[in-house]
Amino acid sequence: MDAKTGSIEGGCPVPHGEAAARGLLGRTNKDWWPEMLATEILNPNGPSNPMGDDFDYAEAFNALDYNALKADLTALMTDSQPWWPADYGHYGPFFIRMAWHAAGTYRTADGRGGANSGQQRFAPLDSWPDNGNLDKARRLLWPIKQKYGQNISWADLFIIAGNVAIESMGGPVFGFGGGRPDVYEPERDIYWGSEDKWVNENVQTRIAPEHGMHELEGPLAAIQMGLIYVNPEGPGGNPDPLQSARDMRATFERMAMNSEETVALTAGGHTFGKAHGNGDPSTLGHAPAGGDLVAQGFGWVSGEEHGGIGEHTVTSGIEGSWVNTPTEWTENYFRLLLDYEYELVKSPAGAQQWQPINQKEEDMAPAAWDASKKVPTMMTTADMALKVDPEFREISERFRNDHEAFKDAFARAWFKLTHRDLGPKIRYLGPDVPAEDLIWQDPVPAGNNPSDSLVAEVKQKIADSGLTVSQLIKTAWASASTYRKSDFRGGANGARVALEPQKNWDVNEPEVIAKVVDTLNGLRGEMSLADAIVLGGVVALEKAGAGDVPFTGGRGDATQEMTDVESFEWMEPEADAFRNYMPKRLAVKCEELMLDRASLLGLSVPEMTVLIGGLRVLGANHGERGHGHFTNRSGELTNDFFVNLYDMTNVWSSVEDSNDEEYVATDRAEGHEKWRATRADLIFGSNSELRAVGEVYAQKGGEEKFRKDFVRAWTKVMNADRFDLHRG
Structure with missing residues (x-):
């Protein structure tokens, strides 16, 4: 198949058969959530914008007290709230995941997705299984958004919050460019796929396991409906690291990342935080788009007596941290991944994950809610792909032996991830815009206006x-x-x-x-x-x-x-x-x-x-x-x-x-x-x-x-x- 647009001889960027009747847009929000309020009836001539046509976001951003905003975000990282307590007392990993998932929907085939309009606030993205509980991250940011108002868009706030999170834990950041104006309703021209089941309901991937990712429908990048990239448990839940490596390589490529950037982002992102699967996933309520009125936009509300928060949180179903230092930038990810042998186990929520064999106590992680306790670290099948796949393994070994190279690769890859859809550098705003011109920004020398x-x-x-x-x-x-x-x-x-x-x-x-x-x-x-x-x-x-x-x-x-x-x-x-x-x-x-x-x-x-x-x-x-x-x-x-x-x-x-x-x-x-x-x-x-x-x-x-x-x-x-x- 032609992976870009797809001919009959080689696939297609739109669904086939019965799904083809849906045209380019695949399933709509109304298909997923029939009771959703149809506000688009009030916008027959295009999207609504309460800011008005004369609002100049660049002008508003340039009036922002940028340093004060960063200071407030830094303080937020350790200001744990009882309604959604911070793991290890630090929200940094949570906001990294939020920023990553805001940007990670970008696909290079048609340039759609990505962070540039704050789409994570709206269905279907706000209710994708892979975005589970990020509604809480966005709500934690609301007091800051309310304070700075029109001077910072949600779209920019998501990304700068991720940057500040990395910096607050000692991690490397290459820079930040603002300039992403918000939209105020879902972008309805994005084709997310034709399936009628989410990833957590369907073991079928978008391609046959024995075939390559080139079979994936033209513009799509994720391997299943409702994922940003790949299933962390393995293709369709099959814990096969080599098959996971295949999916990772191709889906990251469709999101404009090469193999080195794929390893750097995976390892750098998993240097922080933990996954959540210490509870019964069957007790979780609807996603935000299908939630109760009284939930006020929150989704995945747990029916368990303890409320399903804190140590009982279930998001991906995988449970545990990747490293023994989950709120610090360290060299521990590659050390733990490469030095230990791992065995396949199941989390309390029943998810497939990998655990080190005979792990030393000093390499265990603190329990998220009791630092005096030690618990084993874990790896997902996607992490194991970096150990088992020969190309990923070579890159991982190189990064382990040259931590400065890893830091630089992660910082650059993170910047690319979060800015790939912002466009040429001339559109970037703010004091942290890097001076270096990067080839993926499609640089063009300034022209002279002819007389x-x-x-x-x-x-x-x-x-x-x-x-x-x-x-x-x-x-x-x-x-x-x-x-x-x-x-x-x-x-x-x-x-x-x-x-x-x-x-x-x-x-x-x-x-x-x-x-x-x-x-x-x-x-x-x-x-x-x-x-x-x-x-x-x-x-x-x-x-x-x-x-x-x-x-x-x-x-x-x-x-x-x-x-x-x-x-x-x-x-x-x-x-x-x-x-x-x-x-x-x-x-x-x-x-x-x-x-x-x-x-x-x-x-x-x-x-x-x-x-x-x-x-x-x-x-x-x-x-x-x-x-x-x-x-x-x-x-x-x-x-x-x-x-x-x-x-x-x-x-x-x-x-x-x-x-x-x-x-x-x-x-x-x-x-x-x-x-x-x-x-x-x-x-x-x-x-x-x-x-x-x-x-x-x-x-x-x-x-x-x-x-x-x-x-x-x-x-x-x-x-x-x-x-x-x-x-x-």
Whole structure:
């Protein structure tokens, strides 16, 4: 299977069979919790935001008393509350887990998930089994959030609390960048999977045990529904460390981590705290999304007489700490893991875990609620993977022998984990932003804003170059349309369309890209290539009759050395409805993928509609494909796509052997062929909502509105990654 997007030959980023009817989003909150209040009925035109459209979070954050916030968080770490007492009197490990799980949903395939909007506050994430009892961590933070108000978002607070937790226990921290504005309802465009059972209810994993993680559905990363990464007991609860290593390697890779980062994060995170399984899991109540009204948002309330808190807490079901020093940064994790032999045992809650054989008393951990008592440490099956898997073992041995290297690797991996979805470094706020530029931040040198005279000079040279409207439009679109609002990656800034791997993506027609880039490099003078590519699109549109098209320069040019080729490979589309590109049949309808791509671009339905219609008549289709090119005025920005699509003299039929992917229109009276189309074309006539928008552009007087709306939407895409102009 193709792990990125998934063809029929190789899997799919959406569910199959009955689940495919759910479209891209899989199961919804209403599927899991039918009684949940449907507040979205009040937001028919998009997400609600009580802060208002004019609220500037960057401005609010910059007014924050940052040092006071960190001091308050440090004090909170040891301010144990009786309603949810701190293990060992220190909340640090609890907040590390909260921050990790807020960030750890990120997946590199579509950039969705992650910490950048505080989604852990909402279903389904607030009620995932893997997020058990983190509702209490968030509630412990409420007095601090209340105190600092709009100056700190929940999304930023989750991450900085994790950083302070590590620092308060002597651990290494690489830095912190703020700038994550909150959202106020679940992000409904994220596909979390199609299963109807959570991990704790289902022994089946998302792939067959004898197969590799490449079978996992396209954008997903976790091995079972409701997990952040892997099942700590082993795949489907099977305590096989080698199988667990396989799952860890692949799922961390899908979350943008290599093997060294995987070992560093696992070991560093498990240097602190304990797991909780000292009770009867059958007494736990519903998760927060299905909890009682009087619980006021708390979930997993225990029905046991002692309340199921403190030493009786059940979360994962695994019980015990990994090391004998659970509130200090030490070298003990690798020592205990590698020096002892382990045997498989069960926790009081019945979970599979591993215990050292003949453990020395000095290597035992203090009991969380009575430091005078000693209890054995433990390892999960996922920890044992670091000991048993040859590659993980080699890294573990190296880190054990070089603690400074381990500290640096953990600090950097933690920073990457918690900032991977924040976007380019220009978006980072605060005094703890590291000076070092990291390749996963997709660095781009600052560009120079070209003078009006240079812009005019280069525009004229492009216009006289012999490059066609189609070639210029294709190149500008290929450059800018890589942007995705999920993790703020891609876009025209940097001109990475001229670098590996993008310059060789099939969807980008490498020969066209190479010709345009070579020509522009000879014409642009001191202007950046990134600006020249976008300016080429402006020239093309003005040639096509769009009128004056705005242009804002100032982009920089990245180099190949600044480009993480492997990371960018995940962004290659196997289908693109905007360019009518679908070289092979996929297991999901192309119109579904069209909506997904439009969503990642941050487009509305009218913006998507007008862009599709304009790109078709401008000749932006991949190759020489004429499907959807409903015009006899090719290269002119007209509303012909909609006028001719809605022409009632057309009779549409599926082309034989096209698997309902290709269609032909014949003249109703004369019977001759008029047009060819794909699903991505005809959906604008068959879907009532899309048709309603398209008819606005097809009706009398609609052509001028069409041109203005197209230019506006085009410019939005060209500038989507201009964080020097807006926060995104």
